Every structure is written in structure tokens, then in C-alpha cells.
Amino acid sequence: MPLDPEIRTGEIDEILGKAPGGLVRWGIGVFFCVMLLIIGGSWFFRYPDMITASIEITGEFPPVEIKAKVNGKIDTIFVLNNQEVSKNQILGTIENPAMFAEVLALKKHLDDLLLHRQTKRFDEDNYEPVSEGRLGELQTYYSFMVASQSAFYHFIEIKYHQNKITATQTQLNDYRLLYNFTVDQRNTLEKDYQLALKDYDRHVKLFDDKVIPEQELEKVQSYLFSKKLAFENSRTTLANLQIQIGQLNNSIKELEMQQKQQHESLYSAMLISETNLMAQVESWEQRYLLRSPQKGNCVFTRVWAKDQNLIANETVFTILPERYGNIIGTMQIPASGAGKVEPGQKVNIRLDNYPYMEFGMLEGSIADISGVPEQGLYYATVVFTDVLKTSYGKELTFNQRLTGTAEIITEDIRLFHRILHPLKHLLHKNL
Secondary structure: OOOOOOOOOHHHHHHHOOOOHHHHHHHHHHHHHHHHHHHHHHHHOEEEEEEEEEEEEEEOOOOEEEEOOOOEEEEEEOOOOOEEEOOOOEEEEEOOOOOHHHHHHHHHHHHHHHHHHHOOOOOHHHHOOOOOOOOHHHHHHHHHHHHHHHHHHHHHHHOHHHHHHHHHHHHHHHHHHHHHHHHHHHHHHHHHHHHHHHHHHHHHHHHHOOOOOHHHHHHHHHHHHHHHHHHHHHHHHHHHHHHHHHHHHHHHHHHHHHHHHHHHHHHHHHHHHHHHHHHHHHHHHHHHEEEOOOOEEEEEOOOOOOOOEEOOOOEEEEEEEOOOOOEEEEEEEEOOOHHHOOOOOEEEEEEOOOOHHHHOOEEEEEEEEOOOOEOOEEEEEEEEOOOOEOOOOOEOOOOOOEEEEEEEEEEEEEHHHHHHHHHHHHHHHHO
């Protein structure tokens, strides 16, 4: 039978109405001790603040990927997997309308032309056709070059202006000889005229003295006029010859100027056509040739065969350098929290190839960090404390482009501050 709450005895009221004083004091004391321990522990205990980022470990001289520049099919592969190759060696070609052998012959032809230009040699054989018309997209530029070369060397061969200059020079020399002869003739006529003038002066005196008749004086005067006319005609002839010589000199100068202008025009057009073709050949090589940029071992990204399709920007080969130099890591740090990353901070690295629970982690430090982000990421360089020796003391085998996850320890923060920071945020937010 339940106890009626209205029925109470004095003993029960005394028990229920008065709490034990010792228990309360001990309870409060224990509570405050626990709180002090928690607060004290949060002050003395630290918890590292970390930023996680991806990392790639390479050598100081990293491998180089050779990518397809255009969509197409593999035409030819000239190397084997893991074969040693030299710098600028052609590794393969991508299918295109041009014949590879003809383009190579054209490239050699253009290199020879460059040598001719440097040595000032203008051989007529330079513009002989070197293609059978299988240059694909290069054919138009090649035709322009052949036409411009043909025009220039034809101009050199026929020597149109030079022949006219030579003929005019010959004519000028003849006029100069005639001029010199005429000068001698004028001098003779001048002397003859002076003699006739003296004779006339004598006859004038004789006439004044009534020695000779007027008729005889007039005859001498007529003779004097004929000598003077001959002398004046020789002077006129000399003046005309001087005009002719001047005109011939001007003609030679104009011909020389025309020759120079046409030579420069045709030569400039030839150089422009050759330069344009060279640029197009280089562009063709960049699109359709797979060439090694450095010496090393050529590694296939996968098995390749003739007529296999390629996609633009797809990696076809990777060139591993002969030496990789110092081992460094490259991190991609998200923009969030990147401001706390500074050189010298410790980095713990877990490699994908080597499970960290079995092999341990690598230790390094931040060497430098980029000043501006790229696509929302900051790039940082990591140097290693003990190269590739892990925290478990194991030496790892280096392979290019080891990937993993890196933890950057930016700061050891007290637990007290970690509790206080949210409270400060809430306080400022409410204010």
C-alpha cells in the first residue's frame, strides 16, 4: 500500500528537510578541483595546429612529360621503352598530310639557305625545287618561297640594269673622248681666230692710211667673221657635249638606284618568304613531332602502336633525366589558412607508395612559399631533414614523382587557447 504523501512523521521530515553538510562541502571541493585540473591541463598541454596539403617529391631536375599537341593518330615511333635518348631527338610523329621525309629535307634546305645568307653566297641552285609536292599545309608557303627565290635569282642572272649601266657608261666614255677632241679643235679654232683678228687689225690700219681699198678690207673682215663663227660653233658643240655627258651621268645614277631598289625589294620578299616558311616548319614540328627536350631515358606512359589515337595534351612519353640532383618536395597548399605557413615550419609526409603505419613518415621543413596563388593554390618547396629516411629509420627508394599527403605544423597551441578562441568569437559576435 503506497505511502500517503500527506502522512508524514517527524523523523521523515527531519531527514528530508536537512542535507548533510559534509557531503555538500566535499562535493563542491571535488568539483572545483576537477575544474582546476582541467583548466591547468589545458594550459600546460599543447596541441599542434596543422594544415594538410598534397605533395609531390621529385629531383632537382624533374622528369619532363612529352604531350601530344593535337588530336590524331600515331604515325611512327622511333624509340623503345626506357631507351636512352639525346636532347632534341625525334621520338615519334603524329599523322598529318605532309610527308615526314620531305619536311626534314625542306628543313635542311632552309638551314643551308641560312648558311648561304651568312656567308653572302647567292648560288643560283638555291631555289631549285626540293619538294615533290607532299608538304601538306606547308605547300603554299613553300610555293611562295620558290617563286620569290626564282624572281630574285632571275633578276641577278639577266643583269638588266647592269647591262644598261654598262652600255650607258660606254656611251659616256665615247662622249668624253669626243669632248676632249672637240676641246682640242676649239683651241685650234681659237688660235686661228686670233690670227685672223690680228690680220684684220693690220688691214684696218692700212685702210686708215689709204693704202688699201675698202673692198680688200671687207674681204679680210669676212674672213675674220668666218673664223669667229667656226670658233663659236666649237664652243657651242662643247656645251652640248657637256649637257650630254651630264645627262648620261644622271642616267647611270638612276639606273644604279633602280637596280638597288629592285634588288632590295626582291631580296626582302625572298627573305620574308623563307622566314615565313621556316616559322611554319617549326610550327609543324611542334604540332606533329614528339621530340625529347633533354637527354635521359624515354619512358612510355603506356603501350603505343602505329595508328593509335592520341588526344591533345595526352602524355605520350616521359623523359627521366640522367641525374635528379637534390630531392625536393612541391606542395599545393589551399588558400584557406595558407597565411600561417612560413619558411622553416616542420612538415610530416605520408607517402602513397609507402603506408606510413608500416614504413613511417618523412620529415622536412618549408623552404619557401609562393607569394601569389595560382588557381586558388599556393606552391611551397619542402626540403628533407634526412633525405628519404623515415621516422622508422627505413631508407626509401627514390622514384620520380612520389606523391603523398603533407601535414604542416604551423603552431603548437595550448588547449586553453583552443577553448578560449571560440568563446572570444562568440563574445565579439554578440557585441
